[in-house]
Amino acid sequence: MKIAYNFAFFDEGSKREIRRAALKAIAIPGYQVPFASREMPIARGWGTGGLQLTLSLAGRDDILKVIDQGSDESVNAVNIKKLVSGTTGIPQTDSTAEATLIQSRHRIPEVPLKPGQILVLQVPIPEPLRPYEPSEHETKTLHAEKEYSGAWLMLFEQIMKYGTMTTNADHPVLVNGRYVMAPSPIPRFDNPKMDHSEALILLGAGREKKVYAVPPYTKVTSLDFEDFPFQKESFEGKSCRQCGAADVFLDELIDEKTGETYHQCNDTSFCLETLNGRAEAVRG
Incomplete structure (x- = not known):
């Protein structure tokens, strides 16, 4: 019922x-x-x-x-x-x-x-x-x-x-x-x-x-101090392997086949939209 x-x-x-x-x-x-x-x-x-x-x-x-x-x-x-x-x-x-x-x-x-x-x-x-x-x-x-x-x-x-x-x-x-x-x-x-x-x-x-x-x-x-300011996580020099986005929060992953470390967007929908050319346009 x-x-x-x-x-x-x-x-x-x-x-x-x-x-x-x-x-x-x-x-x-x-x-x-x-x-x-x-x-x-x-x-x-x-x-x-x-x-x-x-x-x-x-x-x-x-x-x-x-x-x-x-x-x-x-x-x-x-x-x-x-x-x-x-x-x-x-x-x-x-x-x-x-x-x-x-x-x-x-x-x-x-x-x-x-x-x-x-x-x-x-x-x-x-x-x-x-x-x-x-x-x-x-x-x-x-x-x-x-x-x-x-x-x-x-x-x-x-x-x-x-x-x-x-x-x-x-x-x-x-x-x-x-x-x-x-x-x-x-x-x-x-x-x-x-x-x-x-x-x-x-x-x-x-x-x-x-x-x-x-x-x-x-x-x-x-919260921070004048001589020790707040800092967010830095991904300088890194970008998403899938969509190429930078200045976003990235996950650090390991390629199971090669054992190499790579980075990928944590925000999955943003990553897919960037691949389609939409997210970066909205973000910019």
Whole structure:
């Protein structure tokens, strides 16, 4: 027997509650807004926070794109697309430029986002102060008092011990000059894309029951020091073996036949569109 779900799986009351949390998050950039995280047909920790935002925001005129660590065809991405499309009927696309609603895990697309688009990032740990303060009550107090010396001390210790900042992903950022925020486990390469983004960026943590946001054209600065500035991953002198793209986030792979190392675009749809001559035109 076929079960008829409500549009976008949730009842309308649940969607309204999640939207209210998202609106509050937009009004206070970088602030973590608690919400009543719903039970989902996937386990918490597998993107339920982002999925709840996507389902609550999806409209009949939307076009959906879902990526997981740069891939449109990973198990996580495919199953999320099946659930959203199966309960809404909205079309899917692999093209960043065509999508109105983009859900992502661990990456911001290479093609610049534009006004009217919404990027939803899946977040496992929304609290940037958690590595050195386990108490939720204390982290709330630190945010309220804008006491972030621990965050800088954590980075300072990394520099003293390893000679560099070792936050290869989820490097903390300062949003709108007020709240230190976890940008989700995106690579440092993607942090600058948040700064004055033309699209709305929403971040959802289902297990931790938090929603937060970076509204369009908001200043986002990666934490660093005057004498030790923030640096994203460098791929200077390297390019994608498949499409030839440079100045993008590249995966380092090994050719099984020759044993040689080569590089390839992490963003698979960008790579295919570049081969067809479309992505670089949009990006440029």
